[in-house]
Amino acid sequence: MNKYHTVVIGGGCLGTASAIALANHLKSSKKNPESICLVEKNILSSALSIRHSGIVRAANADANAAKLAKISTDMWMNIKNIWGAELEPERNGALWITKKNENGTNEKWDKLAYDLKHVPVNFNKITKDAAQKLCPDFVELHDSEVFYYEPDAFQLEPAHVRLALYQSIHQSQATLFENEEVMGFKKNKANKITEVILTNRVIKTDNVINAAGAWSPKLFKNLGLNIPVGAEPVLVANWLNSLSTEKKPMPIIADYTNRAYFRTWRDGEVHMHQPRNRWLDETRSLFADNHLDIIGADFINNPVYQMQGLSNLHNYKDIANKRFNNLQNTVFSSGHQSYFDITPDLKFILGPDSKISNLLHCLGSGQAFKYAPVFGEMMKQYIFNAGELSDLGNNFLIKRFDGSFMKNFLDKYSGVNYTLNQVNQVNNAL
Ligand SMILES: Cc1cc2nc3c(=O)[nH]c(=O)nc-3n(C[C@H](O)[C@H](O)[C@H](O)COP(=O)(O)OP(=O)(O)OC[C@H]3O[C@@H](n4cnc5c(N)ncnc54)[C@H](O)[C@@H]3O)c2cc1C
Structure with a gap:
């Protein structure tokens, strides 16, 4: 076949989920599912989509993101009927921990719990005793902290998810090109993409979905x-635990006292990484220093950039020591450096491009694995019939970054202002 209904670029969890949803839709309408083409320059789920923690939860400070996460959580639980793949979630819920302020609570988080009831997401404040009962004995909780419990959160095993993506794309009968890179595009006079140039062929298409993650800018x-996507480095560490001491399952621990996520992993390890940086100046500096539009994102898959520094590991050990009283009995098992795919406002980029009408974006922002099924359905709605999901997606359109957004965003970063002024002065002097 040389002409496709839709070409999806990028076989991470978001691109694969999009191709599955579109091909399944064509199949159920008695049309040709092979006319959906998924192009991946390496192999499926080999970039960020194999380096996530498999945590699926719905609590989110953005109400629209929380709505989408709630729908996605339900979809993951029913994924056999939706994609036809078997996946066994570990349903231990998520314990959210943060610091109390002077009046004995944390108003911001209390408000979040209140707001989430309207989504509705089950996210309830609980006492320290109730929180302790949810955890194995080695988890240390403190009187200076407040606790919230999200019972419907669960964890998946990333390697199993990868297998499910392969099974589901094959069952959907979408065309899959692995080890084929999208090198460029041809447009017509109406500013639509008509041809996609791959390593080994040129294919025609009616629609293009960009799910190339951190590779999109280049x-x-x-x-x-x-396309404003940056790559924020983050370390991952896994600690091997004794299997004879504790049999009780541990909930996912979203620890905002110490800024770390913990989950149990591979039957007997505690897995940890820090969350995305939420300081605006840090995000700005990342976009100022890290021009993915020039350097590309291949470093993400380069082993040299996955090495973990010893001092960083000590930092993680200190953090983990604050939460687990048995860390002296654990062994460092493995770890690596990974990257969050982030946008300037830490929100997804979804839906139609603002300039090219047959191009859609399906990009996360450092937390998108959990959204894969719902984003896939959303892409389907954008292309076939608008609905509730594409309406929600319209809150995350790329057009919010048009005009002077990036300039203003970067100008506010005083360090860059200073540096650029210096550079200008040097240039003028020359
Ligand atoms: C340490 C860590 C833990 C995380 N934990 C969680 C979690 O628990 N829950 C959660 O929801 N999220 C989590 N995330 C976030 C999640 O991993 C990402 O948001 C998600 O995997 C992004 O998926 P993607 O499909 O957009 O990107 P990717 O998986 O990066 O896929 C993009 C794909 O596009 C391909 N590509 C690029 N350019 C081209 C081209 N020109 N032609 C063809 N193919 C191309 C790439 O090879 C790549 O496979 C975590 C992230 C990190 C770093």
Whole structure:
């Protein structure tokens, strides 16, 4: 086949989920599912989509993101009927921990719990005693902290998810090109993409979905598009635990006292990583220093950039020591450096491009694995019939970054202002 209904670029969890949803839709409408083409430059789920923690939860400070996460959580639980793949979630819920302030609670988090009731997401404040009962004995909780419990959160095993993505794409009968890279595009006079240039062939298409994650800025630069995605480094560490001491399952621990997520992993390890940085200046500096539109994102898969520094590991050990009283009896098992795919406002980029009408974006922002099924359905709605999901997606359109957004965003970063002024002065002097 040389002409496709839709070409999806990027075989991470978001691109694969999009291709599955579109092909399944065509199949159920008695149309050709092979006309959906998923193109992956390496192999499926080999970039960020194999380096996540498999945590699926719905609590989110953004109400629209929480709504989507709630729908996605329900979809993951029913994924056999939706994708046809078997996945066994570990349903231990999530314990959220943060610091109390002077008046004995944390108003911001109390408000979050209140707001989430309207989504509705089950996210309830609980006492320290109730929180302790949910945890194995080695988890240390403190009187200076407040606790919230999300019972419907669960964890999946990333390697199993990867297998499910392979099974589901094959069952959907979408066309899959692995080890084929999208090198460029041809457009017509109406500014629509008509051809996609791959390593070994050129294919025609009616629609394009960009699910190339951190690779998007470089890929679309030649089309004159500015896709603001950055790569924020984050370490991952796994600690091997004795299997004879504690049999009780541990909930996912979202520890905002010490800024770390913990989950149990591979039957007997505690897995940890820090959350995305939420300081605006840090995000700004990342976009100022890290021009993925020039350097691309191949470093993400380069082992040299996955090495973990010893001092960082000590830092993680200190953090973990504050939460687990048995860490002296655990062994460092493995760890690596990974990257969050983030946008300037830490929100997804979804739906139609603002300049090219047959291009859609399906990009996360450092927390998107859990959204894969719902984003796939959303892409289907954008292309076939608008609905509740595409309406929700409209809150995350790329057009919010048009105009002077990036300039203002970067100008506010005083360090860059200073540096650029210096550079200008040097240039003028020359
Ligand atoms: C340590 C860590 C823990 C995380 N834990 C969680 C978690 O518990 N829960 C959660 O929801 N999220 C989590 N995340 C976030 C999650 O991993 C990502 O948001 C998600 O995997 C992004 O998926 P993606 O499909 O957009 O990107 P990717 O998986 O990066 O996929 C993009 C794909 O596009 C391909 N590609 C790029 N350019 C081209 C081209 N020109 N032609 C063809 N193919 C191309 C790449 O090879 C790649 O496979 C975590 C992230 C990190 C770093």
